Amino acid sequence: MISPAHRRRGLAALAVAATAAGVGLAVAAQPAAAASADAMIAEVYGGGGNSGATLKSDFVELANAGASAASVDGWSVQYAPASGSSWQVTPLTGSIPAGGRFLVAEGKGAGGTVDLPTPDATGTIAMSATGGTIALVHATTALTCKTAADCAADATVKDVVGFGAATIREGSPAPAGTNTTSLARSALVDTDDNSVDFTSGAPTPTNAAGDTTGGDPTPPIQAKVHDIQGTTRLSPLDGKKVGGVTGVVTAVRSFGSARGFWVQDTAPDADPATSEGVFAFTGSTSPAVAVGDAVEITSATVDEFYPDASPSSSTQQSTTELTSPKWTVTSHGNPVPAPEKLGPDTVPTAFTPEPGGNIEPLALEPSKYALDFYESREGMLVEIDDAHVVGPSTSFNELWITSKPQQNPTPRGGTLYSGYDQQNSGRMLVESLIPFAQHPFPKVNTGDRLAGVTAGPLNFSQFGGYEILATQLGDRVDGGLQPEVTRAQRPSELAVATYNVENLAPSDPQAKFDRLAAAVVTHLASPDILSIEEIQDNSGATDDGTVASDVTVKKFTDAIVAAGGPHYEVRSIDPENDKDGGQPGGNIRVSFLFNPARVSFVDIPGGDATTPVTVTQGRFPLDPKLSASPGRIAPADEAWESSRKPLVGEFLFHNHPVFVIGNHFNSKGGDQPLAGRNQPPTRSSEVQRVKQATLVNNFVKQIEKIDPLANVVVLGDMNDYPFSPALGTLTSGHALTDLITTLPKPEQYSYVFQGNSQVLDHILTSPFVLRPSYDVVHINAEFADQASDHDPQVVRFVPTSVPWPGAGH
Template identity: 35%
Template sequence: MPDVFINEIHYDNVGTDAGEAIEIAGVAGTDLSGYRLVFYNGTNTPAAAPAYDTLALNGTIDDEGAGYGALSFARAGIQNGGADGVALIAPDGSVVQLLSYEGSFTAAAGTPAAGVTSTDIGVSEDPAPAIGLSLQLTGAGSSAADFTWAAGQASSFGSVNAGQSFLSATGTGRISVADAQVAEGDDGVTQLVFTVRRAGGTALAASVDYAIHLDGTATADDLAPGAALGGTVRFAAGEASRTIVVPVHGDVVGEPNETLSLTLGATTGDVVVDVAHATGTIVNDDPIALSIGAIQGEAHRSVYVGQSVTTTGIVTAVDSNGFYLQSAHGDGNDATSDGIFVFTSTAPTVTVGDGVSVAATVTEYAGDAQGLTLTELTRPTVTVESSGNALPAAVVIGQGGVLPPSAVLDDDRLSQFDPTHDGLDFWESLEGMRVTIDAPQAVSNTNDFGETDVVASHGQGATGVNDRGGITISPGDYNPEKIQIDDDSGVFAGFHPGYTIGDQLSSVTGVVNYSFDQYEVIATEAVSVTRDVTLAREVTSLAGDSNHLSIATYNLENLDTSDQKFDVLAGDIVYNLKAPDVIAVQEIQDADGAGSGGDLSGTVTAQGLIDAIYAQSGLHYAYVEVAPTVAGSTGGEPGGNIRNGYLYNTDRVGYVDGSAELITGAAYQGTRNPLVAQFTFAGETVTAINVHLTSRLGSEPLQGADQPAVNAGDAARTAQAAGVKAYITEHLADDPALNIAVLGDWNGFYFEDAQTQLTDPAKGGVLTNLNTLLPSEERYSYLFEGNAQQIDNVLVTQGLVGGASYDSAHLNSQAAGERPTDHDPQVALLFVGAAPSDLTLSHASVAENLAPGTVVGTLSATDTPNDTLHYALIDDAGGRFAVDAGTGVITTTIPLDHEAAASHAIVARATDSAGAATEHGFVIAVGDVDEAPAAAADAVRVDEDATSPNLWATLLGNDRDPDAGDTLTIAAVDTQGTLGHVAFDAASQTLRYVADADSFDSLATGATATDRFSYTVTDAAGLTSSATVEVTVTGIADGITRTGTIFADRLTGTAGEDRLSGGLGNDTLSGLGGHDRLIGGLGQDTLDGGDGNDLLFGGLGNDVLRGGAGRDALFGGLGNDQLWGGAGADSFHFGRIEGSDTIGDFDTAADRIVLDDGLRVLRTQVSDVDRDGVNDLRVTFSGGTSVTLLGVSDAAKVVYSGPDTDSGHLPGLDGLLDEVGDILVGLAGPSRAEILHPWL
């Protein structure tokens, strides 16, 4: 029989199906008369798929090269759906091929291919591709087995495919080998058969050597005795296929599948080897004892598929066609499920809590070709070992248990199993197990199948939970933490869900299942509502005003005149959307809706909505569209001819006549062309582009076998958006300031290529999606499978971004029950009006010293009529002025001072309701007002019985007159209560204070008393001010000063501050009370300071100094002196070459040693110097000076300081010469003035 085969298929595309056909390829010259194509629909009954049509073939295949060609056969209405296909039947009734797409099936009895199971070609047109694409065989060869099916190829019906090369029988042949497998068998020999094919070159004989390698898990023991491990395959002329048979030895040992490999080697004849390697699998057909965790493994598919296993567990749930089995204790591996579904096909006889053993075959059940699989045990033999067992503990999902991944469904194309990172792997790791969803919150309404999507723990730990209780997708996050809970009356008849979004439930316990392309939990226990939520339909806060154009987009979902939803939609527009100025509407149908009438205009339908709006509001709307010209060319409901249009409020905006046009191009074939129209508002023109891109219908399941899932129509939407981009680019080139808004139903997400090419600057995008003004979790207009998502969008050029506001008005997407459409309308406010101008101030001066709140003037500006202005001060002159935001009245905040500043600069701003603003600077003058002077308090110092200098200028120097250039004078003094007296003469401008009060005579030297008087100052205008002068009177010295002779003198002071100098001779000086200054001079003198803080200078000689009570300073001078500080904190001063002194009463807690003249401590020594049994401290200084501290033994306690800067005494020899000078002066006459120590 000639080699003919199905070579190309097209059965579905976006929009209305077009160009459906089947192509047959084969050897040129083959007459196809008698061949038939039989079409099968296996969607509902894959085990017995019926034939729904037959197409008789005819014609002869032409030679398109290498002796092969193709013929095309059109057939409209080819089924698209799960497990549909077509059979090629030969004239003799044999089945040449039975191919299927989207799953496999078995042809029903009584059909031409009865009993034959279809071969799934592995590709499909789901999701539906653009028109002009098809499924094709590609590669090189000469028969069907040599080629590979590929999707999305440019249609080439009636000719050999572009990616296909036929090989001539007289050319070089290409040899390949395919993998093989065989069931092992229990005994005897089974045959593992490898097929070796030759494509092309069949006109001549050829051969190829081969070798069998035991490099897998198979060993020589698994092969029959004497099995050949190599040989040669020989092709006779005309032969395209040969086989290599490897004999396999059967056994009854349960074991994993075993593998070996085959390689092709040297050839003879005109052939080359294309595929040289194949794997042979010996499939185990004996039961293997495995735990459920081992059967499941760390993968979506079990490695034991097709093998017989035995396992044990506890029955956790029973359904009508099987039961769930879970290991009693598990394997301790979180990545492997401990549960599995046992498929019995009929009602099982086990009950929950039974402990059973099961012998069965491992199967991966696929509900459809696009979904993941469910690991099952099929054809089971079940033995009940016990009953009434406790069920394995349920895994808690949520807070306090395990949290699903919250962002990634899968990011490795299911190539790695990572339940902690990938959501699909997480739920797979729990497949068949008992779980408890902690405190679920519904993120979808319960659908007609009893399914509700939820997140655990009221959404804690989930990302994207929106403010209405749903969960929103975002870039890279398709909500893997979301899980569907399902009712199954066969499992648990007591669960009757009817939840709405936001409802919070008691924890849900059940078993994890995978069904209809989604993971789910089948409830096995009762559930209650803990918080019942009813979502209100939102009302937007965005309304147009004098500066803002309000625009909206609303998909009306196949609106036609027969619908009963006009009033609801009108209410949405008037009340919930605040009557937008321009509304881009989608899915307006023609006058007869889904009928077949020839009037394709949608104006009658739109007028019905306009009338309903007017009836509810009195608002006048008009409608503009460009109607389809060909019926059925825009997709949607058959006959409806949906299109885009605009409703606009004629009282607010104007339509630019004739501006409505369609953006055209091949990308819009079979769908809606974007509708362009221009509208005027506030003197500006806005260009609107209304889009309704290709549907996502037919997309692969989000939780399916292909990751990432392929979105139907993605390429078409990207091409259609590219057409919009080209239109915008062209028009912006002519007018870069053009205001453009692109809005509508994009049937795609803001982060997909279709839109990012318009919004991403890196891709040349110049638009901004206004939904970015919302948090990512609030960006949604549609709900699909529990995922809130934004498919309705508003994009604008940059001139419309500033001052824009945006709202997704959630009216319908989350609504339970009846709703006019499943889309949420989108509303945007665009600032279009002019900014305020001509900002003025009615009055710009104010007198000084007025109370805060004094009105300066009023701001005003020119703006759009009826707009509201808001006033503010951008510069308020350091807080000196304030403005009323509503009235513009400027007032002072403090009294102003002309003399400080004769004017102040401010900057004011006027902002309109749109946020547009103007600014202007003003100078506010401060008027001068005559003001009284301000006299300031003064302080002066005078010695007792002395007269101050003239205080006139001193006192006036501190006084102030606020008025610049004014002259002040002293008008009077007030001496009431003054102790001294004031000599004042205004004419001569003199004012002196005399400290002549008797009470001042008793002041000790340096002691002070306070006196005061006041005076009045007047300015040129006669305004006055008074102030007080505080006088500090200081007592002066009143002790005696005496100097001795050249003989031994005895000088005695008084109770005052005495100055005693011994002169020459061995003198005795006694200061008595007071702060005395005693100078011994030359000779061996004795100085006694007595009470008071005294200064004692020994001079030259071995002197004795006693400070007495008080804080004394002792200077021994040259010689070996005896020093006693007496009571009080005393200081002992030392300089160079001052001998070896002794301190008789050094108090380490109070006294100190002062080192002058650069002295430093050289060493210390402790010994009993005076032999009184008490240790003493000898301190040796640099400069030839030392001192012994009697009774002091701890050198660390001695405090040192210096040098001396207060006494005026010079240390060492210099000090001696200075004292001699003082003595000689004293002997000659009155003492010179002495520098007083500040301690005195």
């Protein structure tokens, strides 16, 4: 079951807002009455008898947070429309039991099918479903105040709730109601801010005798947390109303649109598959609870929340939550359950069972599989001490750590993703529940540590994978990681590099151009040829029909010169507008930069966005001839739909022809997540990359058929792994060697995603490119401060083909 409104952004951006605005505070009108410690308004519903309503009548429910009965003899409940223009009165008699409720029935409509429980008082006020004000008053005379300030000054006013567009309210108004939702005080705590105290949910009228009806005549199922969590990924009580849920509050999220609290049962059962923690979701309302409060959730609906879509279409796992919760705080200052420490041997190495489908119905086996282990701790406190960082912090204020620092380690402190069965089970995302004003989110690089304790409830992230929502966050210990610098090419060596510059546009700050330029000059040692991916057009992401990129490229090459580099020349082909995928309107493409002092470009006219480049026999033996240089490979083929087309160019180095093919294959968008509910995940995007790889491989073979000794370099962002079908296709028939595979295994990465050091970028060379000197230059992917999310690569080699007099045509 899922509520469509239950959609939210990640913690990272929300925490920034919480820091800026203050956590759990609202700026609004002055409170209309002093905070109540005993009798108060608990729930307001004005949709009774309206279209779509189940209940026949409107109602106001009172509650008593005190330790003794509260008399309401001579009191009244009063209602004003949202404008605050007038008041209607319902007199009261009797008392509200200690910790109990008192039901006031109001206007009855023509619709609905369910009567209220026997009311303790009855009126005839026809309340608005969407907005208005209810006041609990020490008298039966109609109020005359018409503003929040005037009502606050009236000594007869005990409590006020304004909802929707109400003029009179305490603090900010509670959300608007509907014909099917009421506004209820989640806990019997009055903060004098209606927006904090009240949440929207299904109406649950309760009278002094404890009788309930609401929209669901079935009383709540009495359940413990482990009953709700169950022994699979899905709650056996999904969609059911539950009550009697007890435990201690372990964490509170009091900012953003996904507020709520985690409760953990201190009397666990003996089943290791059942979690003892659960999240109570209170929407945009901060819950009036504190860590250490013992609570009883008297009413809530169990919901399996999917972060990306509806249950029928989601590829992620769900989080078991309690929605529209009502609870009572039974005591304060209780000890919080000790977090479970996750060490190198705690989490299983095997990632998940692989039944070839949805793993949700499978019984959890936490001692065998990592995903089962994490799921069996969902909502519970976990801890990693002196956590090892394997994925740098991002602009979304998140980072990745591991409980297994020796699991497939890289030389620079990461963890290597080297196969579809090497998911690295120790990885875990970290976000923070701590206001950044109290503890700024750490800026960390791969290889750093979070000294001390990092602990909090375990959650399934809406971006995929399990995470610790930190209530304790370790401090950064610098791992000493430094950006790499490659050696310069020797006079006899040709240096060819690839670099994805991440949506480079003229509107980017000059600082980005300067950093990219410094990478070219200092870290890549000014290679002779550069294949650059993600050059945007001159208007950037503005979708105005612009396709030319000369302004973008000039700003880049000027920055390279300013950094002390060569005056690179450029060759590129402008794409058709909005045909090459990427950021809408950006028209990203592959471009060649080359140093004319070291290498020359063989210009052959005829290349454009739609004309395919072909290979024919030249005038001499071993002389492949391109129909255009630069040119594009089969641009009309379905393999390149909404994707960048490869750019082919012929260069001359010491009179030796060198064919360079720059690539940017289609992205992994649409692939199922690594930790999703379908195992193994479907990688739907790789079908297109295999088609793309086939076309490039066939093109290379055409060159090599004419000249088996040809110098061919295929490079770029292939968006896939060395062990993938796409790279297997690209190298098939021994046409190319993927140079990343010639490095020692732990060094085979150029990108970091979800804490996995992996490969997306490649340089491949033809068989007679002999003794290539290849280097992945780590300057971005492992660092919090990045100019791009990709690391560049360079290959240096001495061309060995015969320098024919007619080479270059």
